[in-house]
Amino acid sequence: MRHAISTTEDSVAARVGMVGAGQLARMSLAPATALGIDLHLLAEADSDSAAQIARRVTIGDHRRPDDLLAFAKGVDVVTFDHELVAPEHLEALAAEGHVLRPAPASKRFAQDKRHQRERLGALGLPLPAFATVAAATEVEHFAEANGWPVVVKAARGGYDGRGVWVMDSSAEVAARWPECTAAGALLVEAFVTIERELAVLVARRPGGQAAVYLITETVQADGICHELLVPARVTPGRAAEATELGLRIAEIVDVAGVMAVELFETTDGLVINELACRPHNSGHWTIEGAATSQFANHLRAVLDWPLGSTALMADAAVTVNVLGPPDGVDPRDRLPAALALDGVSVHLYGKAARPGRKLGHVTVLGDDLADALSRARHAAALLTGEATS
Ligand SMILES: Nc1ncnc2c1ncn2[C@@H]1O[C@H](COP(=O)(O)OP(=O)(O)OP(=O)(O)O)[C@@H](O)[C@H]1O
Ligand SMILES: [Mg+2]
Structure with a gap:
């Protein structure tokens, strides 16, 4: 890991660590500056959107527990510009006494579409019909019960429509199944007619x-x-x-x-x-x-x-x-x-x-x-x- 040059922190109101240095981190820099908050970023590369302009940048890998831990040690509170840190790594940071906001259990609702559907569904909140699936035949059974098209989703890691597949037929499920399974755990849900x-x-x-x-x-x-x-x-x-x-x-x-x-x-x-x-x-x-x-x-x-x-x-x-x-x-x-x-x-x-x-x-x-x-x-x-x- 490389740490950017550090100067005196006497005049800082608070040190917030943001894991990820995309555009959300970039747009957080101006309000941090206004409030006298030192916003530290864990970036993957100098070229990341926010790393280009931030003063306190650590280049590291959010997939590596050691990088996360070293980063967390330098800040008062850890937050995120994405949903990609593995839940077990978040738990490990919290167990070490670091303040994570949101907490790992909160973050999981956003990280894992299965977890989100199951937890909110159990409380009776309005969701599309859904099921967890591990095989193409299970998608077909779901479609037989709920009608085509269906929407297959990666439980984790999707964004901007990646990890979302609208399927119109069994043939399409068969053809695209390898692509779906490469994305890890899956769920299927009813296609919603959206107004x-x-x-x-x-x-x-x-x-x-x-x-x-x-x-x-x-x-x-x-x-x-x-x-x-x-x-x-x-x-x-x-x-x-x-x-x-x-x-x-x-x-x-x-x-x-x-x-x-x-x-x-x-x-x-x-x-x-x-x-x-x-x-x-x-x-x-x-x-x-x-x-x-x-x-x-x-x-x-x-x-x-x-x-x-x-x-x-x-x-x-x-x-x-x-x-x-x-x-x-x-x-x-x-x-x-x-x-x-x-x-x-x-x-x-x-x-x-x-x-x-x-x-x-x-x-x-x-x-x-x-x-x-x-x-x-x-x-x-x-x-x-x-x-x-
Ligand atoms: N069950 C559904 N029925 C109809 N359309 C859907 C359904 N689920 C998702 N979509 C469409 O696909 C889009 C992307 O889906 P979703 O928000 O789940 O994916 P994402 O890639 O994780 O998105 P984001 O970029 O917001 O993280 C939705 O905004 C919606 O337009
Ligand atoms: Mg979305």
């Missing part, structure tokens, strides 16, 4: 004090989140129901820090998709759009400090993700064109442009959701080269 996808973002302190943001509407394509609309275009009753569900799940999970619950709105009501125990893509609008961003509230929550207001700062906030375009255009080269638009906040993550990769996002606030959406889409299209003026 709209929503996310509830909750920040919660260890003692239980919680702050919830306005419900976010998320627009996905090919398993990847493309757009965020706030307020979500749902009835007040549905928004209240989603808020209540998010807060209830935060209690059940006993999360410390920010948690996002992804929901499907169907004609029959809300269904839980999955949850994340960390700042989440669905909360990127909060940087400009909320009085306190998800990144600031995550730091405050893991330090057990008072949470900030989650109030929306305009009538509407829209975020559009900037995904690497197929022709390899690099949004960094198009930045001035997007910045020339009025009222557009651009965030680029310092990642090399690859097709489909999340390279940044733009946020627009306004007094009208449709207008903010069209301006944000325009800015994103300028960055990806899909628009030239």
Whole structure:
């Protein structure tokens, strides 16, 4: 492991260690700086999104217990920018007396889709029909009972639609089964006819004090989140129901820090998709759009400090993700064109442009959701080269 040069820590309010140095860690750096928090990162490489700009970076491997332990020793509290640290390694850190927020048992709800489904299902919360599966024939039996298509998911390690397979027939299951089993433990669930996808973002302190943001509407394509609309275009009753569900799940999970619950709105009501125990893509609008961003509230929550207001700062906030375009255009080269638009906040993550990769996002606030959406889409299209003026 390599440690970055360390200077005096006398003036530091707190030392937070974040395992992972992707864009979520990168966007945590500004609020950490504002609050005088020393944010230490465990990065895989100098080139990681947040490692490029952070001062306290340890290069190490989150799969190695020794690297995790050495990293934890240098900070007051350990938190995460991803879900990938093995549960047994988290338990080992906690057993050594390190403060993990969220705690390993909370994190498991986000790390293991089987665990999440089983625990929330046992409490009677709304989930799609599901089953754990170990063989293609079990998927077929599930489909016979619940109908095609079905959705096979990796219990662990999936993101941005990787580890999610929609299957239409036995033939498709047979053809894709090797790819599925390579992803480890699996579950299958009923394909939900989704009217709209929503996310509830909750920040919660260890003692239980919680702050919830306005419900976010998320627009996905090919398993990847493309757009965020706030307020979500749902009835007040549905928004209240989603808020209540998010807060209830935060209690059940006993999360410390920010948690996002992804929901499907169907004609029959809300269904839980999955949850994340960390700042989440669905909360990127909060940087400009909320009085306190998800990144600031995550730091405050893991330090057990008072949470900030989650109030929306305009009538509407829209975020559009900037995904690497197929022709390899690099949004960094198009930045001035997007910045020339009025009222557009651009965030680029310092990642090399690859097709489909999340390279940044733009946020627009306004007094009208449709207008903010069209301006944000325009800015994103300028960055990806899909628009030239
Ligand atoms: N049971 C389902 N029925 C219909 N669509 C589904 C179902 N499960 C997932 N999807 C679709 O696939 C997307 C990705 O699924 P999911 O959120 O489980 O995967 P993920 O790759 O872990 O996502 P993330 O990038 O949010 O971590 C969902 O946002 C939704 O659009
Ligand atoms: Mg998801």
